[in-house]
Amino acid sequence: MTSHVLKTNGLTKRYRGFVALRDVSIAMEPGKIYGLIGQNGAGKTTLMRLLAGLSFPTEGSILLFGHGGERALREERKRLGCMIEHPGFVPHMTAQENLTLYRTMRGIPNKEIEHELLELVGLAGTGNKKARNFSLGMKQRLGIAIALLGNPELLILDEPINGLDPLGVIEIRNLLKKLCEERHMAILISSHNLPELYQTATDYIIIHQGEIKQTLTQEQLDENCKHHILIGCDQPEKLAGVLETQLNTTKFQVMPDKTVKLYDYLNRKDAVARTLFENGIVATKFSIEGDTLENYFISVIGGERHA
Numbered sequence: 001m002t003s004h005v006l007k008t009n010g011l012t013k014r015y016r017g018f019v020a021l022r023d024v025s026i027a028m029e030p031g032k033i034y035g036l037i038g039q040n041g042a043g044k045t046t047l048m049r050l051l052a053g054l055s056f057p058t059e060g061s062i063l064l065f066g067h068g069g070e071r072a073l074r075e076e077r078k079r080l081g082c083m084i085e086h087p088g089f090v091p092h093m094t095a096q097e098n099l100t101l102y103r104t105m106r107g108i109p110n111k112e113i114e115h116e117l118l119e120l121v122g123l124a125g126t127g128n129k130k131a132r133n134f135s136l137g138m139k140q141r142l143g144i145a146i147a148l149l150g151n152p153e154l155l156i157l158d159e160p161i162n163g164l165d166p167l168g169v170i171e172i173r174n175l176l177k178k179l180c181e182e183r184h185m186a187i188l189i190s191s192h193n194l195p196e197l198y199q200t201a202t203d204y205i206i207i208h209q210g211e212i213k214q215t216l217t218q219e220q221l222d223e224n225c226k227h228h229i230l231i232g233c234d235q236p237e238k239l240a241g242v243l244e245t246q247l248n249t250t251k252f253q254v255m256p257d258k259t260v261k262l263y264d265y266l267n268r269k270d271a272v273a274r275t276l277f278e279n280g281i282v283a284t285k286f287s288i289e290g291d292t293l294e295n296y297f298i299s300v301i302g303g304e305r306h307a
């Protein structure tokens with residue numbers, strides 16, 4: 001049986017007459033990064049706020065770690081870390097002081113964790129610098145460190161890469177992957193940066209006008225987008241043989257123009273490149289091709305730009 005960290009059933013949120021979220025039923029498992037995708041106003045923050053207990057559903061229910069009901073949820077939410085809307089910290093304090101403050105407020109005795117987290121998010125060298133003087137990326141990373149204080153099993157991050165430079169984006173990506181792989185954390189992350197989300201997430205939840213349009217795994221997305229590694233070389237027959245015998249895959253097609261489309265090993269491009277090299281095949285072309293997550297998303301929501 002799958003152990004879900006989170007399950008929602010028919011979550012609906014109305015603000016007066018306006019339905020911000022309608023009948024949302026999703027499930028999340030440990031060790032996965034769920035990319036929450038939707039246009040402005042689709043309901044992403046509303047959903048995250050409900051999960052975090054920052055607001056209450058008009059209808060429907062939430063199960064966290066198998067437990068539901070307000071009292072149990074209050075308890076189970078201690079296993080959850082969140083950064084929703086803005087990274088929350090005290091601007092006139094240093095990173096370390098912020099961690100001490102939030103750790104104490106949350107009754108976490110382990111002081112060691114402050115240093116561990118500063119190291120983990122790359123803020124260990126910030127010394128006496130006040131958080132208000134941090135760059136945007138540093139502020140985001142401090143927000144994430146605060147969210148990680150209780151060693152959460154479920155991490156909810158609302159647009160954590162918003163406004164970051166390319167290096168900052170890569171740092172957050174690596175951090176999230178590490179948390180997912182090493183700590184088996186479940187992570188829910190929203191972002192408008194779909195090419196980046198494609199490199200980070202293992203699963204996707206597509207939301208439009210308050211409704212879940214589709215949930216799918218990375219494999220299903222690759223399948224739907226017909227993602228493949230496009231390899232060009234002088235000896236496609238030899239390449240086909242190597243793919244079959246060395247990489248044990250038949251998920252490829254030799255095209256009339258002698259390129260080969262490999263529908264396998266999308267997450268292990270290095271292994272393919274190394275195998276080609278070891279077998280004396282010179283690739284004149286080697287790239288990931290197929291529809292983008294962005295185009296796929298637009299096709300799922302019906303091509304509308306705005307609600």
Ligand SMILES: Nc1ncnc2c1ncn2[C@@H]1O[C@H](COP(=O)(O)OP(=O)(O)OP(=O)(O)O)[C@@H](O)[C@H]1O
Nearest residue numbers: 015018019020038039040041042043044045046047
């Ligand atoms: N407190 C509120 N009162 C009334 N309407 C609200 C409230 N909070 C959110 N909404 C509405 O609910 C809808 C969903 O908002 P939400 O903030 O969840 O969208 P989002 O997907 O996070 O958008 P963005 O990508 O712009 O952050 C919007 O139309 C918004 O105006």
